[in-house]
Amino acid sequence: MELDPLLLSRFQFAFVVSFHAIFPVFTIGLASFIAFLQALSFKTSNPQWEQLSIFWTQVFAVVFAMGVVSGIVMAFQFGTNWSNFSYAAANFIGPTLSYEVVTAFFLEAGFLGVLLFGRSRVPPGVHLFAACMVAVGTLISAFWILATNSWLHTPAGTELRDGVFFVTSWREAIFNPSFPYRFTHMAIASFLTGAFVVAGVSAWYLLKDRNVEANRKALSMCLWMILFLAPTQAVVGDLHGLNTFKHQPMKVAAMEGNWDTDVGVPLLLFALPDRELQANRFEIGIPRLGSMLLTHTWDGEVPGLREIDVEDQPPVWIVFFAFRIMVAMGLLMIGFALTGLWLRRGGRYWRTPWFLHGLRFMSITPFIAVLAGWVVTEVGRAPWLVYEILRHEDGVTPSLTGGMALFTLIGYVLVYLAIFSAGLYYLFGVLQNGIHVQDERLSDHADQAERPKRPLSATHVRFEHEET
Amino acid sequence: MEHFDLSMIWAVIIAFAVIMYVLMDGFDLGVGILFPFAPDEDARDVMMNSVAPIWDGNETWLVLGGVGLLAAFPLVYTVLLPALYIGVFLMLAGLIFRGVAFEFRFKAKSSRYLWNWAFAGGSILASFTQGVVVGSYIQGYHTEGLVYAGGPFDWFTPFTVVTGLGLLAGYALLGCTWLIMKSEGYIQEWAHNLAPWLLGAVLLVFVVISIWTPSVDPAAYERWFGDVRWIWIFPLLAAFSAIQIFRTVYKRKQVQPFLFTMLMFAATYFSLLWTRWPYVIPPNFTLWDAASAPESQLFLLLGILFVIPFILVYTAWAYWVFRGKVRVGEGYHH
Numbered sequence: 001m002e003l004d005p006l007l008l009s010r011f012q013f014a015f016v017v018s019f020h021a022i023f024p025v026f027t028i029g030l031a032s033f034i035a036f037l038q039a040l041s042f043k044t045s046n047p048q049w050e051q052l053s054i055f056w057t058q059v060f061a062v063v064f065a066m067g068v069v070s071g072i073v074m075a076f077q078f079g080t081n082w083s084n085f086s087y088a089a090a091n092f093i094g095p096t097l098s099y100e101v102v103t104a105f106f107l108e109a110g111f112l113g114v115l116l117f118g119r120s121r122v123p124p125g126v127h128l129f130a131a132c133m134v135a136v137g138t139l140i141s142a143f144w145i146l147a148t149n150s151w152l153h154t155p156a157g158t159e160l161r162d163g164v165f166f167v168t169s170w171r172e173a174i175f176n177p178s179f180p181y182r183f184t185h186m187a188i189a190s191f192l193t194g195a196f197v198v199a200g201v202s203a204w205y206l207l208k209d210r211n212v213e214a215n216r217k218a219l220s221m222c223l224w225m226i227l228f229l230a231p232t233q234a235v236v237g238d239l240h241g242l243n244t245f246k247h248q249p250m251k252v253a254a255m256e257g258n259w260d261t262d263v264g265v266p267l268l269l270f271a272l273p274d275r276e277l278q279a280n281r282f283e284i285g286i287p288r289l290g291s292m293l294l295t296h297t298w299d300g301e302v303p304g305l306r307e308i309d310v311e312d313q314p315p316v317w318i319v320f321f322a323f324r325i326m327v328a329m330g331l332l333m334i335g336f337a338l339t340g341l342w343l344r345r346g347g348r349y350w351r352t353p354w355f356l357h358g359l360r361f362m363s364i365t366p367f368i369a370v371l372a373g374w375v376v377t378e379v380g381r382a383p384w385l386v387y388e389i390l391r392h393e394d395g396v397t398p399s400l401t402g403g404m405a406l407f408t409l410i411g412y413v414l415v416y417l418a419i420f421s422a423g424l425y426y427l428f429g430v431l432q433n434g435i436h437v438q439d440e441r442l443s444d445h446a447d448q449a450e451r452p453k454r455p456l457s458a459t460h461v462r463f464e465h466e467e468t
Numbered sequence: 469m470e471h472f473d474l475s476m477i478w479a480v481i482i483a484f485a486v487i488m489y490v491l492m493d494g495f496d497l498g499v500g501i502l503f504p505f506a507p508d509e510d511a512r513d514v515m516m517n518s519v520a521p522i523w524d525g526n527e528t529w530l531v532l533g534g535v536g537l538l539a540a541f542p543l544v545y546t547v548l549l550p551a552l553y554i555g556v557f558l559m560l561a562g563l564i565f566r567g568v569a570f571e572f573r574f575k576a577k578s579s580r581y582l583w584n585w586a587f588a589g590g591s592i593l594a595s596f597t598q599g600v601v602v603g604s605y606i607q608g609y610h611t612e613g614l615v616y617a618g619g620p621f622d623w624f625t626p627f628t629v630v631t632g633l634g635l636l637a638g639y640a641l642l643g644c645t646w647l648i649m650k651s652e653g654y655i656q657e658w659a660h661n662l663a664p665w666l667l668g669a670v671l672l673v674f675v676v677i678s679i680w681t682p683s684v685d686p687a688a689y690e691r692w693f694g695d696v697r698w699i700w701i702f703p704l705l706a707a708f709s710a711i712q713i714f715r716t717v718y719k720r721k722q723v724q725p726f727l728f729t730m731l732m733f734a735a736t737y738f739s740l741l742w743t744r745w746p747y748v749i750p751p752n753f754t755l756w757d758a759a760s761a762p763e764s765q766l767f768l769l770l771g772i773l774f775v776i777p778f779i780l781v782y783t784a785w786a787y788w789v790f791r792g793k794v795r796v797g798e799g800y801h802h
Contacts (some may be wrong), residue, residue, distance in 0.1 A: 398615050
């Protein structure tokens with residue numbers, strides 16, 4: 001069998017970036033949640049806010065550390081596997097990716113240490129400030145990454161001379177047409193992820209009757225947050241989709257499984273898109289709703305995939321199903337948000353076992369939704385690496401052989417599985433250890449003189465779980 | 469913009485990041501290399517505690533150098549990374565295992581031996597591959613047009629294996645003299661006894677590489693025996709440092725062996741830069757050939773010049789906080 005370095009490189013990039021993305025998606029939301037808890041703790045004298053903040057800062061430390069470790073590889077992927085693309089786009093992506101790293105370092109040098117270790121050593125106001133700066137810093141990191149990615153979808157502010165992009169306007173290149181939508185969509189996704197994970201963990205503690213007061217408060221906060229954000233995300237996602245419809249109509253055609261340019265197209269609930277046939281099998285849809293959503297008229301014209309050559313079409317069924325998975329997760333989230341609101345009557349939301357069990361399982365849905373969403377947008381861009389300018393096969397490293405690519409693909413999978421298992425195992429230890437009511441400042445004080453100022457030292461939990 | 473040679477400024481920044489990385493991550497990688505040979509488990513605790521507070525700060529320089537290359541000298545990034553494809557993977561895998569081992573060894577009890585192996589194995593793998601990269605740089609890279617056109621294992625030759633072993637010994641020496649400075653009692657005694665052997669190994673590799681290099685890279689001979697004579701100050705400085713290391717270790721000094729080892733590394737580094745200057749992708753491309761557009765170099769320069777002072781202050785502060793000896797039973801195991 002002939003090994004295709006291009007396909008393997010795409011798999012490798014997808015694997016590494018998906019694996020890495022799990023961590024920042026969670027930490028961005030969690031950082032803001034911690035900052036909010038700190039603010040509540042600063043404003044009121046209720047010690048439960050601080051207990052919650054201490055606990056979630058420990059979780060943050062572990063996840064942040066795993067995000068950093070898995071992120072180092074990303075800095076080299078562009079060169080090892082996509083050297084022609086990197087050479088062409090370096091004038092733009094070099095500075096933007098570097099600014100992301102610079103932000104992360106600045107954050108680590110300045111504020112992360114204070115957040116993790118400064119609780120009893122700096123005034124509460126300073127500690128709150130550090131927490132806010134960490135939250136802002138994670139968003140700035142996301143800003144640079146999404147500006148870079150959005151430029152691949154809607155390249156602007158650059159011109160191509162002799163196969164190399166030159167930046168003509170930094171403002172237009174960074175704030176390219178799809179960036180505001182992608183950034184908002186992703187930021188809300190991060191907040192939803194943070195809210196659902198915290199809600200799920202709080203629900204688990206409530207089911208076990210542990211720290212009921214504090215966890216009830218955390219759950220209540222998360223449910224309000226979800227109630228506001230989940231429907232907002234649907235609206236923002238729709239706007240993002242309309243932006244994509246304007247700039248990348250063929251991606252939307254793949255999302256909708258729409259092959260023929262037509263008026264009054266249906267909204268397909270299910271279908272089996274077939275590239276050979278250039279049509280769908282087993283279509284189930286709602287008539288005319290597709291046109292309504294995209295053009296805001298019942299018989300608006302929607303371009304179909306047959307407009308372009310087969311080799312310029314994205315792999316339709318991947319985009320089609322990934323989009324439906326994302327939307328299904330979103331609807332499930334809205335469902336839980338409304339159920340939570342209904343259960344507030346009589347304060348049942350924290351005492352209803354089926355709801356709490358449901359929330360436990362819901363903690364995984366934002367991760368599924370985020371990864372599915374990224375599959376939609378990235379696979380939907382195919383075959384273009386830089387939309388309608390540079391194809392994947394023109395961006396790959398010319399000297400790369402299938403064997404080399406296969407070797408590193410398997411290698412990264414093994415390395416990541418090993419560290420992911422260790423990290424997850426440890427994280428469950430932290431969760432089992434739980435929230436502690438007694439004042440941690442005393443025990444904190446005893447060993448902090450010699451304690452290294454690194455993320456994981458913010459937890460006191462052993463690696464091996466012990467029976468207690 | 470004509471008043472500044474932005475490429476030159478960037479070359480200085482990246483050269484600075486690289487030497488900072490080599491000196492700083494060098495000694496903590498070295499501690500990892502020496503890990504399996506430590507006298508006992510207490511000594512391993514001390515060794516790891518001596519670098520635990522600072523190692524990840526040390527690695528920031530590697531990432532800064534990596535993305536800095538993409539932004540300022542994209543051609544270096546897009547030729548060297550494909551050329552070193554397998555080596556880069558091995559180095560990253562080594563650094564990842566080692567980093568995770570750092571975090572989890574302190575939290576572990578029954579699985580501690582596993583993390584010991586991950587720490588030592590990762591450190592050795594990362595150090596060796598970095599040394600191989602240095603060797604491949606002296607060898608040069610086969611390019612056609614603007615892309616790498618060599619094979620997947622061009623970086624792995626007898627010559628680069630020797631440079632790999634050389635850096636392994638060099639990092640081990642840095643780690644060893646670091647431990648002389650940071651430890652006491654039987655651990656320090658062990659390090660004092662080990663240092664001369666490591667230095668001997670380093671010097672042996674130096675001699676072999678110096679004799680071998682002209683046949684690998686003919687231009688090197690002309691460069692060293694050409695018009696510019698003051699350049700010999702660097703090899704002489706390295707030789708002087710080596711003698712000083714022997715002398716101060718023999719006299720059981722605490723701090724000087726580490727300082728002279730760093731000086732020896734820095735002098736060797738400048739000698740290496742001179743051997744290839746101003747070629748950043750030997751033998752065909754100079755730093756000006758490899759540069760990105762001036763507006764891109766300038767755009768990032770503003771941010772870098774802002775952040776580097778913060779990183780330096782933070783680093784200095786971390787070293788200051790954790791100054792002094794590390795003792796058995798201290799640190800964060802219980």
